[in-house]
Amino acid sequence: MNNRPTFRATDRLEEWYEGLIADRLEEAEARVSGILEDTETDENGCMVTATRGPRKVRFRGGQDRAYRFVYCIRHRLSASSDQVIRHRCHNRRCVNPEHLEVGTRAENLQDERERQANGVDWLLV
Ligand SMILES: [Zn+2]
Numbered sequence: 001m002n003n004r005p006t007f008r009a010t011d012r013l014e015e016w017y018e019g020l021i022a023d024r025l026e027e028a029e030a031r032v033s034g035i036l037e038d039t040e041t042d043e044n045g046c047m048v049t050a051t052r053g054p055r056k057v058r059f060r061g062g063q064d065r066a067y068r069f070v071y072c073i074r075h076r077l078s079a080s081s082d083q084v085i086r087h088r089c090h091n092r093r094c095v096n097p098e099h100l101e102v103g104t105r106a107e108n109l110q111d112e113r114e115r116q117a118n119g120v121d122w123l124l125v
Contacts, residue, residue, distance in 0.1 A: 016062035017078035024060055028073045031059055035066050035095055046094035054092045067092070071100045084108040090115050 020028045035057065039047040049055040055066040064072075071077065071085045074097050079085065086108055089099040 011080045011082075013062070013064060014078050014080040016060075016064075017072050020060060020062075020073065021076050021078060025073070025076075028059065028069075031057065032070050032073050035070060036097075039095060041096075044089060044091070045096060046089050046091045046099060047096040048091065048093045049095060051093060055095070067095045067100060070095045070097055071102065075102075077102065086111055 035049075035055070036047060039049055041047050049066060056063055057066045057069045059069070065085075067087070068079060068085045072079050077083075079102065082105065084103055084105055084107070085100050086103040087094055087099060088101060089096070090111065091099075094100075
């Protein structure tokens with residue numbers, strides 16, 4: 001049961017995804033395909049964008065990081081800004097849907113700590 005009060009601020013990102021999934025899914029799927037095609041696949045199976053940081057996508061009046069967009073559209077998930085999409089491969093430029101999963105901010109911080117503590121992406125070694 002969720003006993004918290006429900007007066008949270010409107011989450012624009014969540015609403016954007018809700019609208020896309022309800023009304024623009026085909027168009028959004030085509031955009032996802034375009035993002036995935038515009039990558040290089042490395043030896044770990046990561047589909048890496050040719051950008052210095054995580055690629056961004058603008059679409060229908062909103063924007064988000066491309067890997068979040070790919071995950072949310074593929075999984076029909078209206079992610080709020082409290083939900084993070086985690087990279088199981090630790091490569092933030094990777095948009096391979098198979099390497100992504102949804103989690104909490106706490107889990108994402110833990111991922112980052114492990115990555116820094118190890119110095120290398122041991123999952124990929
Ligand atoms: Zn990857």
